[in-house]
Amino acid sequence: MTAVTIRDVAKKAGVGLGTVSRVINDSPQVSAATRRRVLEVIADLNYTPNPTARRLSIGKTFTVAVITPFFTRPSFIERLHGIENTLAESDYDLNIYNVETVECRDQCMHQIPRRDRADGVIILSLSPRDEDLPFLQRAELPIVLVDANHPSLSSLNRVIVDDVAGGRTATQHLIDLGHRRIGYISDLLDSPFNFTSSRDRYLGYRQALDAAGIPFSPEYHGQKEHGRYEARLLAEQMLALPERPTAVFAASDTQAMGVLEAARNAGLRVPEDLSVIGYDDIEIAEYLGLTTVRQLLYESGQLGVELMLDILEGLNAAPVCQVLPTELIVRGTTLPPAGG
Amino acid sequence: MTAVTIRDVAKKAGVGLGTVSRVINDSPQVSAATRRRVLEVIADLNYTPNPTARRLSIGKTFTVAVITPFFTRPSFIERLHGIENTLAESDYDLNIYNVETVECRDQCMHQIPRRDRADGVIILSLSPRDEDLPFLQRAELPIVLVDANHPSLSSLNRVIVDDVAGGRTATQHLIDLGHRRIGYISDLLDSPFNFTSSRDRYLGYRQALDAAGIPFSPEYHGQKEHGRYEARLLAEQMLALPERPTAVFAASDTQAMGVLEAARNAGLRVPEDLSVIGYDDIEIAEYLGLTTVRQLLYESGQLGVELMLDILEGLNAAPVCQVLPTELIVRGTTLPPAGG
């Protein structure tokens, strides 16, 4: 039993195969009577147009590719969630390419953006390097950066969050509470994946410190690969300092959890002995009562897709840069310092 | 600047179309010299075969579709992770269809499994109903169930976990500690999505109770939609009972977190006043020190894909049913009852 094709429908309906095609594609130039008859046969035969043939003929793939790193991390998942939900309402399929190694990052960045693989590419949290640009441009297909950036603002559409401001907000909150010994625990500022968030939040941290006249102390900044465990190690080290910080700003909620573990292990109460603030406001943050900086994860994915669909529809000629706000969420892990 | 096709390569290399195709497809019947020349031109022109055309010609889509519910839940994500990682090493693309409503469930279950959309379908955690079967069979493409089941064992390949045994293990652990008033908090046993895990774990719970001669008390079983919040409500109710349970088995770690919240709110210490055991062993469980039943989430996805690839390669004629083990992970939320 082989698949039913447009030819079968045409034959059974007693029309030419062009007419069937017109019915499928809602062409106005077909009489009501024939249309009805053809639709009947289509239902009868349970016919569906073969997507592959359609794509080849039209010259579009009807798929949007998403390149995402570490799609197990809650914040990326939430962005993907927004992408998936929004794209599901369209005619486009979703192809996810998960990146967990640098080789894979480069390979995806160079191979995926091709007209014959996808109609558009959304790059999640992976900021292109200069050497990636040629591949992205040669591709000649729309590219939307979500939570990723590149100095060459002119050519790329993007949905970003102002992480510098977010980092400032977090640090300022601690300063406002009276803290002056404030640690920052983050991913590697110079990651091989070229994540920019930790770097931007670091800038915000430094700015807030400067504005408050608090000198920056290098030993109050710990950086390591992303992860709860790594953050715990960094925090343990920092909390063992002769003059330990009274507050720690973690570059993500996941890392904040590592800091909480370290505090627990060191016999420090949170927030009485140590204030902790995270970043992202992932679901677990509320459970833990974690003070954090909320960013619009789901919405970033949603907006990215909406932008992409606009471009695909031919709207939106000029590149767009949409900046999402952050919001301080005060919960139970921050308090004025003990002595203050 | 239009895309470079096989014809361009042929022309520039001074050979026929077929020869280029043979080179691309590693056909042995092409002389080393021509092969070299063609490969050179291919590199020169930065040529890649158009996947769509290839698919149409070969009659395969080279994609595997995955239907998954609620792909934000940690346990599903971890399964998807295994799927993605394993599939990435193959020639197949991954198409993810996320299901969050019943209509979507039905639509996916009926539309996706078609030869022209995918070469194979992996259905995650969504057990087909009898009325779904016709669609799955008519499809005439391989289907692999991961964490999903159906009585008609004969025709479907699947990777499942013995949730009845897992439920027994969890309950038995509490019984062994001396508990006799044991609650079970779960999803709706009869969910519109037809999830089977809560139901199977419930069976295991009942079996363990029976075996220990503990009568089942209906008020010790609470069911509601899946979620931390919902589980908290159920637990609050259960803990307010005149004779409250001394231990609670939650159908997932996420729900166990809700129980922990309820205990906290009720002023009960865990595990001194209340023992709690979860299920899944998602990452957060370790952080919380939660006693739980571990299942092999990543591996289930991996095995599902391996099974699918075997079938796609023509191996594995007879349907396979692979049962994954569970393992009790004792951490800090279970202890003998206070009075015991």
Next chain:
DNA sequence: CTGTTAGCGCCTTCAT
């Protein structure tokens, strides 16, 4: 070994 040709299933222009 290699060039040529006939489809894969659909869309689209061109006549009618």
Next chain:
DNA sequence: ATGAAGGCGCTAACAG
């Protein structure tokens, strides 16, 4: 309004 025909880019079967 509709049927016929050409082509999307590639593979595979057929000659040579």
